[in-house]
Amino acid sequence: MTWILRKSCIAAILCTLFICTLRADEAPKKQVTQEEEEQQDELVVSADRMEMQLDGRTVELTGNVRVEDSNMSLTALKMMVYLTESEKDNEKDGEQKKEPKKDEDASHSNMKLQRIEADGEVVLRKLDGTESAMGDHAVYDVKDDTILMTGNCSIIQGKNTMMGDKVVYDRKKAKINIQKPRLTIQIDKKGGKNNGALGNIFTDKDEKDDKKSDNKSQDDKQVEDKPKDDKQVKDKPKDDKTVEDKPKDDKAVEVKPKDNKPAEVKPKEDKTVNDKPKAEKQVENKTKEDKKVEDKTKDDGKKRRFFNW
Amino acid sequence: MKPLCIAILFILSPLCALCADWDLGQNGNVDLYGFQSCGYDEHNRLAWQIAGRKASVRGPLTTIEGCELVFFHDQNKQNTQETAIIKPDQSGKVRISLKAAACDFNYAMGEIKSDQPIVIDLGDDVDISGVGFDVDLTRHVILLRSTVKLKLKIDKKTAKTLKTGSFK
Structure with missing residues (x-):
């Protein structure tokens, strides 16, 4: 009986250790996923109409087009969204390819945003209402994480307006810069x-x-x-x-x-x-x-x- | 014996309908369960596939309930723009799926239309939704009629590493 008790105790201890190691392995993964989620930003694009070309990986949006994130909103008459296949995911897929695959898991796409082009009455506004920028054309590049506006550009800050050739909005810093500015300041008489x-x-x-x-x-x-x-x-x-x-x-x-x-x-x-x-x-x-x-x-x-x- | 055979055939007939092939090109009046149809490209490669819980064939038009449309893109297909970089898996196919509650499928014209909401799955980083859609299976064009919403996820890591300097 003592032998049985000893063996059962040893087995129980081993099982608990095994379970603890499994949970320890799981815990850091969850933290990593949370960190990954924090490092991901989301853009929400809304419009009245959309046309998607699957071959060209382009999405054309028309009618009250609006892009929003945590700091700013951008509106335009027309917008083109360019998508691409992510390289990192392909590397991961390459590793998965070695494993025996199911049809559903292996062939599913993972498209990513490459850039956005906006045309016609482009207006960029900070959600806090301090600044706004306007132009005829805007391009958002994911690599630089900036929005470049061209064509009759202007920045409005309170009562002051600043005209310029180009306007650059840095999404990370939430700052608007202008090239070759021409400032107009209103003075109360x-x-x-x-x-x-x-x-x-x-x-x-x-x-x-x-x-x-x-x-x-x-x-x-x-x-x-x-x-x-x-x-x-x-x-x-x-x-x-x-x-x-x-x-x-x-x-x-x-x-x-x-x-x-x-x-x-x-x-x-x-x-x-x-x-x-x-x-x-x-x-x-x-x-x-x-x-x-x-x-x-x-x-x-x-x-x-x-x-x- | 004969009534038994007839009874057995009567019981098995719905099961036969489930696994039967039906030519959508011919006009008919049939209800199909577990519906599935597909199309091929010029090189006889699988281009698209549509499936539904129930399909009501009424002449040239087929109304599909719980429909799911999948597009397959081959690496050898032409990429009209430089941005369209496709790196497929071993099978050479990239899959894009569309899901809707119901749709009208015209096999002869190669068109799918619906007034129902639709969800387009392009992976973990891109989600598209809308109300009312038109799909051209030959040109691979998807048109959403109203209340279009795109959710695009941007990886901040890649943006940080690739960004060389801010404009000043």
Whole structure:
């Protein structure tokens, strides 16, 4: 009996050891698979219509085409997906080929994504809403893991837009870069009027002028945005003194519309201004950029007033 | 004896229908269970195979329930694009399978159509699904009509090792 007990105990111990070794072998495999899953990224492509060419391994998607991953979304009118047979899987298949195979396991394909080409109103947006990029054409290369956009490219970041020849989006870093950028920054005019260091000194006069300008029609707005001193500074620097010595004339000039109609208040001294239609036309035809320059020169005009006093 | 033979034949007749060959080219009115059909290419190699749980043959059209379509691609077939790199197994065939709840199979035209959802299996890394499909067996073209969804898995390892430098 003792012999039997001893043998049974030994057998039980051996069995437990064997089972433990099996489980130990299984555990690291599971970890590897989890690691493999973490190292795999997934792209979800949705569309209204798909046409797949089995011979060419191409997939054509049309109608509200959208590609999404964890960081960004890309939309386009049309998209081409190129697939290829993976080499690593072929090596594995080669090892499996030596073993006796079943028809189902041996001949099953393992296609992988090679690249994606998007055409027509391509828009790339970060899911956090900070940046977006637009272009006519985009190509996603799996090897580089980047999206290259070409054709009327632009990046929008808040109120700022940046135009360029090419836009490159790095999927790993979730960053957008642009080649040969041309930046456009919007500046708010309202915030810049009374924020200058010398602005508070002239608040009374500036406020009066603003009230008058606010009550005027749209045709006069161009004139409102263009202080008289600046007009005369650009076109006729000699006349600045005459204007500065004649504040009443400034008011009369403000009232004048584009058509150079007679102003409501016309002192005799205003004739000098009326005789100069070319300057007014030049003023009227100025662009926004000129307005910015004029805004800058406002301070210069104010400074001059200060010193002339 | 005769009634016994008749009874035996009556019992065995459905079994015979299961393993019978039916020419889909001829118009008929037959219900087949365990349906299977295949097509060959120019070199008499197996090109495609379709199977279903039940097939209702009504003239030139065959309605298949629980259908599964498999395409076989040979390595010697032309690859029109450089990206179409096919490295087949020993049998020289790569298999792509399509599964749908039901479909209409026109053997004479070589077309399969359906309004049902479909799932296309291209391996572990590519899954395609949609609603409504048309398959051209001669040109090897699959068309999904609506709500197309592709799930593409990208191996980050290969992307890291192959990436030489980011754009700055």
